[in-house]
Amino acid sequence: MHNTVDHAQRRPKVIVVCDSPTELAGVTEILSSQVSEYRTLTTHKDIEEVILKTQPSIIILARETVAKSVESYRLLAQSELLNYPHENILLCENKESGVAFRCCIKGIFTDYFIYKPMYENYRFKMILHNALNRTSDVNEVHKLREEHFGRIDENLKALIDDAANYHNKASDTLNSARESLDNHKGINQVQDQLLTELKNTHLAPLIDSLESQLKDSIDELQSRLKDKRFSIAELAAMLSEKDGALSVHNVKNEQEQNPKDHNKVNSSEPQSQTLNAKVEKSDIKVMVVEDNEFYREMVSRVLIDEGYKVISVGTGLEAIKLLKKQKFSVVLLDLFMPELDGYNTTKNLRNIPHCKQLPIIAISGNKNKDIIRKWATLGLTGYITKPCTKSSLLKAVEKAINQ
Known part of the structure; x- marks a missing residue:
């Protein structure tokens, strides 16, 4: 009876897109232990309706094949129903784990889990737990992460802050260069024309390109540092000297x-x-x-x-x-x-x-x-x-x- 109520939630935080709910016994058992509001859906019409009305925080795709799950998600995206913050988790059979892995590497899904056969229940619990944390109150999650990472690795935390500071300082320098170009005048009309042409044709595009490359590099650096900080912190705890x-x-x-x-x-x-x-x-x-x-x-x-x-x-x-x-x-x-x-x-x-x-x-x-x-x-x-x-x-x- 408890599962029936969960499946019938009108405003679910989590939805499961599947072909047959009867094949999701292990998945729904874990869902019901962590989420009081979730719903399994099988038809595209129902899925669209629920997303439109409730904007669920987590969308779990568990169709017969990875290709079908990707297609379902693509159709929802094309319908512009997914233009809000959410997490998406792909469930697949063991034989398609390589395809699922590539989908996540390409950024199509947040994470994937092999549920046929369902070996590692705790891994799915952790995936779901992390997704729920990320989609809950942003400030609270931020505080939790800052406390956790700060306690384990201050150096990496400082590197991320330094990267952000460097980005801001470099952006200020580039903006100053733009202002200097705009204010610089020649001693006569011919020089003014040459300076304007040089600025518009060469210098301004160069500064814009430098700024774009800088932003992309810093963003990637911060992303890598955050991933490394989280993983090393976890693994350091795993390989601590507590037998x-x-x-x-x-x-x-x-x-x-x-x-x-x-x-x-x-x-x-x-x-x-x-x-x-x-x-x-x-x-x-x-x-x-x-x-x-x-x-x-x-x-x-x-x-x-x-x-x-x-x-x-x-x-x-x-x-x-x-x-x-x-x-x-x-x-x-x-x-x-x-x-x-x-x-x-x-x-x-x-x-x-x-x-x-x-x-x-x-x-x-x-x-x-x-x-x-x-x-x-x-x-x-x-x-x-x-x-x-x-x-x-x-x-x-x-x-x-x-x-």
């Missing part, structure tokens, strides 16, 4: 670590001392395969600082190409990646002669043990559950190498 944030599992026996032994670990002295003394870390070549750029960089940096040789790639296809040419001591492999996921990457790697016994450590935030067990049949050495800590990451790598 309780990570669970390292041995896939072969799936036994939990002994809490007493776990408490004895000194986070300032990672388990690198347990590595076989005959093997020098500088001789150990580790590959990190992770599509999230900042997580990839963070994991790689931890391993490099520990003395390992590290090569990182962003896709399973890149990993396969590289492993066909080079030998590695161990591979850390993410589960969910565009184009080729961790399971199928492992499957392909096991067909490479020198990779049949290669230690592979799975990295995933996925909690579905059935998926991990299926993956483990291909020969995993272990898996690390995101988010992870520095000491637990090093311990997993050392364990894989020693085995």
Whole structure:
């Protein structure tokens, strides 16, 4: 009965555009836990009517294919119904994750989520939570972000402020140059005519071009800094020295670590001392395969600082190409990646002669043990559950190498 009421909301904050609401059981369950006002819609006429009357803050596209979702959104945009601030989230099947990823990179959608099959419920909760925050009261969200980022990374925050100040100062300088040109007069009519021609033909367009390039550069710089600030702040917290944030599992026996032994670990002295003394870390070549750029960089940096040789790639296809040419001591492999996921990457790697016994450590935030067990049949050495800590990451790598 609760879901029925939610689906019938007349002024929903969130709408779900779909072909069949019966296929959205998991999605609507999460929606109802975070949003009291949402509605699923199937016909274009109903969608237009609801958007026109209520202007929902979040539009979720979950049609049969990504192409159909894009087409639905395009029609709404062409009808000029979307000319107001809103977030749009694309839901898709696993086989279309690469297409969905590209749609988001191109800026068509704010984010995407794989709901067939629905592996990572918490990821969808986070996507929805962030979207709701961004579309709520701007001042409150701004305060929250300032407090969060300011506490974690003042330097990056200062860089963003410096970029904005630089933009303002440079704009003032260019405006002064324009005024100076306008006020400058020649000593006679011929000079006035030459100066006017020079200003209109060359100098003014040059100043306008410089100002435009400056604005675009500063905007992109600020955008990148904000993305980096947010991601590094999150990942720094994930890889902090608090061991309780990570669970390292041995896939072969799936036994939990002994809490007493776990408490004895000194986070300032990672388990690198347990590595076989005959093997020098500088001789150990580790590959990190992770599509999230900042997580990839963070994991790689931890391993490099520990003395390992590290090569990182962003896709399973890149990993396969590289492993066909080079030998590695161990591979850390993410589960969910565009184009080729961790399971199928492992499957392909096991067909490479020198990779049949290669230690592979799975990295995933996925909690579905059935998926991990299926993956483990291909020969995993272990898996690390995101988010992870520095000491637990090093311990997993050392364990894989020693085995």
